[in-house]
Amino acid sequence: xxxxxxxxxxxxxxxxxxxxxxxxxxxxxxxxxxxxxxxxxxxxxxxxxxxxxxxxxxxxxxxxxxxxxxxxxxxxxxxxxxxxxxxxxxxxxxxxxxxxxxxxxxxxxxxxxxxxxxxxxxxxxxxxxxxxxxxxxxxxxxxxxxxxxxxxxxxxxxxxxxxxxxxxxxxxxxxxxxxxxxxxxxxxxxxxxxxxxxxxxxxxxxxxxxxxxxxxxxxxxxxxxxxxxxxxxxxxxxxxxxxxxxxxxxxxxxxxxxxxxxxxxxxxxxxxxxxxxxxxxxxxxxxxxxxxxxxxxxxxxxxxxxxxxxxxxxxxxxx
Amino acid sequence: xxxxxxxxxxxxxxxxxxxxxxxxxxxxxxxxxxxxxxxxxxxxxxxxxxxxxxxxxxxxxxxxxxxxxxxxxxxxxxxxxxxxxxxxxxxxxxxxxxxxxxxxxxxxxxxxxxxxxxxxxxxxxxxxxxxxxxxxxxxxxxxxxxxxxxxxxxxxxxxxxxxxxxxxxxxxxxxxxxxxxxxxxxxxxxxxxxxxxxxxxxxxxxxxxxxxxxxxxxxxxxxxxxxxxxxxxxxxxxxxxxxxxxxxxxxxxxxxxxxxxxxxxxxxxxxxxxxxxxxxxxxxxxx
Numbered sequence: 001x002x003x004x005x006x007x008x009x010x011x012x013x014x015x016x017x018x019x020x021x022x023x024x025x026x027x028x029x030x031x032x033x034x035x036x037x038x039x040x041x042x043x044x045x046x047x048x049x050x051x052x053x054x055x056x057x058x059x060x061x062x063x064x065x066x067x068x069x070x071x072x073x074x075x076x077x078x079x080x081x082x083x084x085x086x087x088x089x090x091x092x093x094x095x096x097x098x099x100x101x102x103x104x105x106x107x108x109x110x111x112x113x114x115x116x117x118x119x120x121x122x123x124x125x126x127x128x129x130x131x132x133x134x135x136x137x138x139x140x141x142x143x144x145x146x147x148x149x150x151x152x153x154x155x156x157x158x159x160x161x162x163x164x165x166x167x168x169x170x171x172x173x174x175x176x177x178x179x180x181x182x183x184x185x186x187x188x189x190x191x192x193x194x195x196x197x198x199x200x201x202x203x204x205x206x207x208x209x210x211x212x213x214x215x216x217x218x219x220x221x222x223x224x225x226x227x228x229x230x231x232x233x234x235x236x237x238x239x240x241x242x243x244x245x246x247x248x249x250x251x252x253x254x255x256x257x258x259x260x261x262x263x264x265x266x267x268x269x270x271x272x273x274x275x276x277x278x279x280x281x282x283x284x285x286x287x288x289x290x291x292x293x294x295x296x297x298x299x300x301x302x303x304x305x306x307x308x309x310x311x312x313x314x315x316x317x318x319x
Numbered sequence: 320x321x322x323x324x325x326x327x328x329x330x331x332x333x334x335x336x337x338x339x340x341x342x343x344x345x346x347x348x349x350x351x352x353x354x355x356x357x358x359x360x361x362x363x364x365x366x367x368x369x370x371x372x373x374x375x376x377x378x379x380x381x382x383x384x385x386x387x388x389x390x391x392x393x394x395x396x397x398x399x400x401x402x403x404x405x406x407x408x409x410x411x412x413x414x415x416x417x418x419x420x421x422x423x424x425x426x427x428x429x430x431x432x433x434x435x436x437x438x439x440x441x442x443x444x445x446x447x448x449x450x451x452x453x454x455x456x457x458x459x460x461x462x463x464x465x466x467x468x469x470x471x472x473x474x475x476x477x478x479x480x481x482x483x484x485x486x487x488x489x490x491x492x493x494x495x496x497x498x499x500x501x502x503x504x505x506x507x508x509x510x511x512x513x514x515x516x517x518x519x520x521x522x523x524x525x526x527x528x529x530x531x532x533x534x535x536x537x538x539x540x541x542x543x544x545x546x547x548x549x550x551x552x553x554x555x556x557x558x559x560x561x562x563x564x565x566x567x568x569x570x571x572x573x574x575x576x577x578x579x580x581x582x583x584x585x586x587x588x589x590x591x592x593x594x595x596x597x598x599x600x601x602x603x604x605x606x
Contacts, residue, residue: 030510031429038422038485039437045478046444049455056455066461113353121346127354129593133361136585136596138539140557141578144564145364148378148571156363156378194357196600203601252448255541259561276450281546286454293451300446307446308439 050297057290071287078287087267087275088292095271098186098257099250105190106246107239110197115231117198118205128202135195143259146188150174178268181261185269189256197242204238205231244307248300272296364582368393368575378571389576397577400559403469404538404581407555410473411537412530415480419529423488424518428497438489445482452478453546460547467552475543480533487532487602491525492518528595528602531588538584556581 060074082088117128134142149156151174158171174184208231216226232239254273257263263270263278270278272292280289368389369382394401426434456475457466465471495518503513519526544558554562560577589596 031425031431034421034425034429034510034514035431035437038418038481041418041478042441042444042481045452045456045475045481046447048459049452050447052455052459053451056458116346116353117350119346121343121350123347123350127350129589129597130354131357132596132600133358133582133585133589135600136535136589137361137582138541138557138585140539140541140561141581142360144560144574145360145578147564148367148575149360149363154378191357191360199597199600248446252450254448254450255557258541258545259564273448273450276448276454277542277546280450280454280457286457289454290451293448293454296448297451300448304443304446307442 053290053293053297056286057294059287061284061286063284065286066284074287078285078291082279082288082291087270090267091270091272091275091292092295094182094269095251095273097182098189098253098269098271099247101183101186102189102193102250103243103246105186106193106197107243109190109194110242111201113194113198114201114205115227117202128198131198132195134192139192139253139255140259142192143188143256146191147175147260150184150188152176175261176265178266181265181268185257185260188260189250189253192256193246193250197246200238200242201235204235207238208234241307244303247303248307251299251303252296272299361582364575364578367571368579370572372572389572390580392570392573393576393580396573397556397559397563397580400554400556401580403553404555404557407469407472407476407553408534408537408584410469411476411480412533414473414477415484415533416526416530418477419481419484419488420519420522420526421514423485424492424514426485427489427492428495428500438486441482441485449479449540449542450546453542457546465547467548467550469553471547472543472553472555475547476537476540477533479536479540480529483532483536484529487529487599488522488525490602491522495521524595524598527592528599531592531595532599535585535588538581 056071057078058073058075059071060077061071065071113131117124152158152171155171155174157174158167161167162169162171173180175181212230212234213226216230221229252273253271254277257269257271257274258277261269263274272295276289276292276296278289279292280286363378366380366382367378369385369387370379371384371386371388425431426438431437452475460466460471463471465474499521500510500513500517503517504510508516538555539557540555541557541561544553544555545561548554548558556577560574560581563577564574
């Protein structure tokens, strides 16, 4: 965060600023009018929830609160209750597995596809565009379709796996067995995330100057060596951004899991997101829901710092 | 992982020889194969939707006797939700662009004190989980009477696109020469009319991109639809299909027909506005 403040004054010495310095106060106020509505809105929809969520986490909410409006402060009671609940530890662990598994899968497949589509061949652009569809379709809808495909008895996946001898006659219980369900959720989320990874990494690959590759091939460097010594290092800034953005959108996923498994079977797919939802909106204990939400924010914030560091170079150049 | 046997530079750009053309054909075949595998769930959705009798039993591989019966069911039960989604998403686009465009212009061109910090804060807000916003907003919404209202959902959904739009539009507006606006102001326009008449038309493409993504974000929203509505008065299609699959899990044909209908905007926009979508994914996230 310190980097932001140190960049801001340096960057605002541009030519527009020298004009602002001379602008009369009334005009400066007018200029702020352009920004003020959006700032107010963001304060209400992002700032207020962040603050309120902290306050709520120290308050005692019950279904009755919605009739009486009373939510007395109760110190650390919510925090203690949440941390003492086994489900919280499980959800934290599932969130980690879900996020890391999804990222690994999305990234490796996305990168492989990006490299593949960097070759020149007919229909490349068209196919690349159509591959975006899974990312554009609402996640709930994807999850519902996958629920059908992964069905133990009548799902297409088990039918095929059984036909080629890879699954037992009664099929793999993709969504109905606690030991497999989280893996299934990861697989579906990998499918959802491939296009995003592919597009950004493809863009990054296009930025690498071609003569670097020519030099490498003159030096007799093989494809794998070139990939490791040139492509990966030169792609690093883009890779960081993809992974950090991927992390932050995956860690908070809720709709995919709710529509796929609702957190079950036997809580095996509960994550911090689903637990927040469950505590707040099903058990109507907004205080405890807020505690889990705060933990989720804390984790995101850690990665926000990473994201800012990855973007720092980019912002030094801007106006 | 696939071995990158052929890096971008490996194919000579000029003079396509026979072997190069052959390799291109192989690559096209491989690409179509990848497409078939990755888009299989989309095919399966369509396939199931077109088979009228695919109840609980296994689905046929091809819709040999296609029928639109499932779509009749889908429209009669979920048609209202589709309209709700359309209205809410369009409303969110209007709110979002109305807020984002002037803000982006101000941040790009006015050299405001603290402008950089605002841009950074905007980037960070994209990381606040939706469920946390819902958790904290619910009580405020309840007091303001915004629960179960179109306005409430539109305002919440606009927040999905606002940071993205500000960042994207600002990145474009930075490159607008100040002279263009100053010339208009010499001719007697004030800052605001110059913004409307000069800046907005010049930013058309980036406005389309920002609007398109806000639409898709709002159309896909599930968390706000689920949490900020306690009755069925305002039920977007994402919530509709979620409840539908819970209640009619035996009627997969109708569920899939609903899924197809709810995927239509994405598919149409992908075909019609492909370049804006590609620009949005890269521009909005990396910049």
